[in-house]
């Protein structure tokens with residue numbers, strides 16, 4: 046209902062009601078007036094009646110008086126008395142009815158007349174009683190009574206006349222008022238009724254319209270409800286408090302909510318207390334008038350299953366104000382599952398195709414490769430891209446092509462459904478590979494579409510077949526005996542095996558192995574079998590019996606092959622070692638002779654060695670005396686005859702002196718070296734810090750001259766050694782480190798120790814010229830030098846002394862070097878055992 050309509054209705058009703066009210070007031074007043082008039086009218090009627098009654102009473106009184114006058118009997122006075130008694134009351138009533146002063150006067154006049162009449166009557170009655178009839182009749186006949194009576198009649202008629210006039214006037218007034226009242230009432234009522242009718246009509250029309258609208262609305266609502274109910278999506282309408290206003294059956298079913306009726310009015314958040322926070326936010330945003338949607342989301346249903354869904358939140362409005370939200374949810378789980386199943390099946394197909402253990406290919410009817418898997422590429426050594434450029438004819442070995450093409454032709458002609466063949470492909474690297482090919486044809490609309498080829502690499506089998514033949518040949522033609530036994534029974538033997546034992550092959554099949562052993566060897570044979578069970582392979586020399594009872598030595602090489610738990614068999618290689626045994630015996634003889642000779646020679650050599658060492662020592666020792674003389678004379682010549690000698694002679698003498706110095710050094714070194722071999726040495730704990738310090742003091746001059754940078758690591762450990770030999774070793778090593786440095790380079794020497802569990806490595810590292818790896822061993826031998834004396838002076842014995850000295854102290858020596866990158870010499874010496882001290886330990890090296 047619109048406002049204007051309501052106003053119209055209100056105005057209409059107001060006017061109608063006001064008019065009815067006015068009408069009621071006017072009518073009430075008119076009716077009051079009418080009632081007043083009506084009372085006056087009835088008063089008039091009553092007054093007339095009362096006048097008539099008074100007259101009648103007077104007549105009755107006159108009648109009673111005459112009866113008494115005539116009869117003299119008292120009983121005739123009864124009417125007279127009644128009338129007298131009532132007439133006064135009659136007059137009083139008239140007085141009350143007659144209200145106007147004029148009427149009051151007339152009534153008074155009447156009352157007087159009546160009084161006169163009554164007095165006249167009483168007088169006559171008294172006269173009758175007292176004087177008899179005649180005097181009474183005289184009074185009557187005087188007509189006075191009659192005159193009074195006529196006056197009374199006239200007075201009553203006048204009053205009646207006046208009363209009737211008044212009555213007719215009043216009746217007229219009443220009639221007029223009544224008509225006017227009726228008219229006004231009718232008019233106002235009719236107007237009000239018309240107005241009410243109009244209002245009712247309007248209301249009726251409005252009601253009709255409202256009902257139509259309601260009907261339309263209801264129909265629409267029902268249609269909408271049906272639409273929502275049967276919508277194939279989850280659809281729900283909520284109010285601002287997220288209570289269900291409408292919901293689709295799908296929603297109710299999916300979320301197990303019972304029925305639409307039971308869901309309506311419920312709170313969404315009470316039904317789903319575990320809704321994700323971002324959904325609640327989306328609802329709130331919807332309630333602020335925003336639309337939200339999500340193409341893919343997921344939700345765990347109350348029964349725990351995961352649902353994939355697509356949702357949309359839309360606000361709904363009334364008069365521009367958000368009243369709630371609409372929620373559309375589409376269950377896309379099935380779609381997702383189909384997608385994922387499709388993806389999976391596609392992946393499975395690809396995986397099956399690509400990861401198959403056999404080659405698989407789709408081949409066009411013309412032979413070109415359409416699709417190939419990884420295995421096929423592996424088999425034939427082409428990449429997929431390369432292969433897709435080729436046809437199967439291109440890579441089929443020419444000898445096998447015709448057979449294949451023949452099959453293809455038959456298949457295309459529909460004569461065969463499938464074929465399989467073994468053939469060779471030419472691999473990418475030109476080698477051949479045997480494959481087993483199985484082909485079927487896929488047709489679409491009856492037309493050949495492509496072949497499905499399954500390609501299996503059978504090279505190994507082909508090889509195995511070839512190998513098997515080879516093994517058979519080896520078995521058959523082997524020059525040594527070969528047998529296969531299961532348990533202790535021979536299953537197969539080769540001709541050599543049979544021949545060596547003097548049997549035919551057939552005779553030995555099923556023969557117990559123990560039969561080949563002489564009875565006294567049976568025990569051994571059983572032991573061998575037991576060992577074999579453990580070791581699975583053994584080589585064993587024994588004696589075998591021939592068929593004729595003779596024996597021969599054999600070497601058995603037996604391997605147990607366990608194919609399955611209960612089916613072990615043995616491969617026996619049997620070698621006739623008669624010849625070897627004979628040779629061995631001869632060799633043993635000659636060995637014995639040889640060993641004897643060697644020990645004799647060794648003793649001789651040791652003797653010679655010792656003689657040589659003592660010879661070296663004595664020679665060196667003895668050479669010193671003439672050398673001293675040479676040096677002395679050379680010095681004398683230089684000192685005493687220098688003025689007499691020319692320059693050439695001078696240079697000769699210098700050469701002699703230098704050679705003598707060199708020779709002296711050589712002799713000293715040789716003596717040191719041979720002394721090292723000869724001396725009995727004892728080892729004791731030696732502090733390396735101290736030893737290195739002494740060595741540096743001895744090399745002081747060289748260090749100064751070449752301005753050597755020496756770095757010694759602090760806290761060097763204590764080792765088991767011989768002090769003076771160790772000093773000699775370190776002097777030689779540091780001396781070489783200073784000496785074998787390029788002239789332009791300032792020598793740098795680093796000395797440090799490296800601790801190992803039982804020994805110490807002392808490293809002497811230099812920045813010298815380095816040593817080529819091929820020379821690193823020989824420089825430790827006597828007289829081995831890598832340079833001329835002019836380049837780097839020396840005798841070539843220093844490192845030999847180092848090696849001999851270290852060996853005598855139970856240690857080792859070595860070098861790491863390369864030309865141009867310095868040398869790193871190391872010596873390894875035993876550490877001091879934990880409980881020993883300098884004083885108590887004296888160890889002799891072995």
Ligand code: ADP
Pocket residue numbers: 777781782783785811813814815816824829830831832838839840841842843844845868
């Ligand atoms: P020499 O008397 O020549 O020093 P050694 O026996 O001490 O004899 O050394 C033998 C040879 O080893 C040397 O002549 C030299 O060629 C080489 N040599 C030894 N030590 C070094 C080193 N630190 N750097 C380079 N070469 C070396």
